[in-house]
Amino acid sequence: MNIRDIIEGKKEWRAHVARVKALPKDYQIVYKEIQRYYFKVGPVELTEDTGLLSGIVDLFEEGAALGKGVLQVTGNDVAAFCDDLIKDSKTYADIYQEPADQExxxxxxxWTDKIK
Known part of the structure; x- marks a missing residue:
């Protein structure tokens, strides 16, 4: 990664944050909790342009434009909403688990070869 990539990444992140700040307050609160949840769970493709967080902001912008409350978009169980979005995604936990399982x-x- 060169300096241009870092600068471009920062610009993209700032633009993303600006989109979040433009959302209604209830959407911002839920978005921040979703972000915190994902930072703990660790889906690999979290912030890429077409990544998960950008998709959530797109969904939230659309819901807000339609006049829906945030829980009408996510449902009351926000953690289940989050889990459903990443059910087919590779997480950092998966990456760390694979070598452990192999070992x-x-x-x-x-051990079983020795006891035979």
Whole structure:
């Protein structure tokens, strides 16, 4: 990553934050909780241009334009809404889990081969 990529990334993030700040207050509150949730859960493609957070802002802008309350868009169970959006996405937990599973499988194979 070169300096231009970093600068461009910062510009994109600032534009994203400006879009969030333009949302009605209830949307902002729920967006920040969703963002906090995703930073904990760790979906890999979180902030790319076509990524998850931009898609949520698009959805929220559309809901706000239609005069809907944020919970009419997400439903009352916001965590379930979040989980549903990433159900087919790779998370950082998945990335860390794969080598651990491989090591356990390798060790178990060695152990079972010894006792045979």
């Amino acid at each position: 356990v499988n390798k060790a178990m194979k060695k």
